[in-house]
Amino acid sequence: MSGIDMETTRKLRDMGATALLEAIDAEDELLGMGFEERLRLIVDEAYATFTHGKVDGLIRRAGLRYPAADLRRLDLVxxxxxxxxxxAALATCGFIExxxxxxxxxxxxxxxSYLGCALAKQACQHRYRAHYIRMPDLEEAWATxxxxxxxxxxxxxxYVPNVHFEAAW
Known part of the structure; x- marks a missing residue:
């Protein structure tokens, strides 16, 4: 258990800061460091956990057919x-901007499909929302x-980002 008291631990959990709490626990052995340096390491660790969780959530919600797809592992390009x-240019996600x-x-x-999933996953890693859908399924969803x-x-x-619709169809 970390060097912080039970009440502080409870408050951090109530605030949803479990990543911060876990980082504090992991950094206990660094007690010889100054406060600012320890705090920086703890926050860096908690932020990495937070970011990883956000990216994982974006990837999960994208509905990828191949969630392990990766642009860096394309065979026989x-x-x-x-x-x-x-x-390489697509991997920067500049096309989204x-x-x-x-x-x-x-x-x-x-x-x-693999390439589409890899590109969608790359977008998620750049913190963009993505959604994988095959054209026949998109056509069916439109008809419905x-x-x-x-x-x-x-x-x-x-399906259309940053567009506001006010007209009646």
Whole structure:
């Protein structure tokens, strides 16, 4: 147990600061350090845990078909007709800031879904919300939304970022 009292421990838990509490416990052996240095290490550890949890949540909510997909582990990039420079540029997620779309086109089994999942996961790691959906499923969701009151507005709010809809459909 950490060097802090039970009441402080309770308050940290009540505030949802369990990552901070765990970091304090992990840093107990550094008591020879000054207060500021210990606090910096504790906060750094808690922040890393917090950030990791946020990214994991974004990845989980993205509904990825291949949650382990990773742009850094693409096999046979050039042999598949992929440009390594384009993949590296996509990995920066600059296309999101520029409001650009990315479309993957290819034969069945060519790795489009894996690539899409890897790119969505990369976006999550940059703290963007992502959602994986195949085109046939998107078309079906659109058709279903059109048949419901306010369905198209809700659909567009879900799939189109930073757009406000006021017009009646």
């Amino acid at each position: 050039e042999q598949r007709g992929l440009d390594a420079g384009v993949i 520029r409001h650009q779309n990315v479309v993957f086109q290819g034969f069945t089994g060519s790795g489009k 939304a059109r048949d419901k009151p306010q369905g198209t507005t809700k659909f567009l709010k879900k």
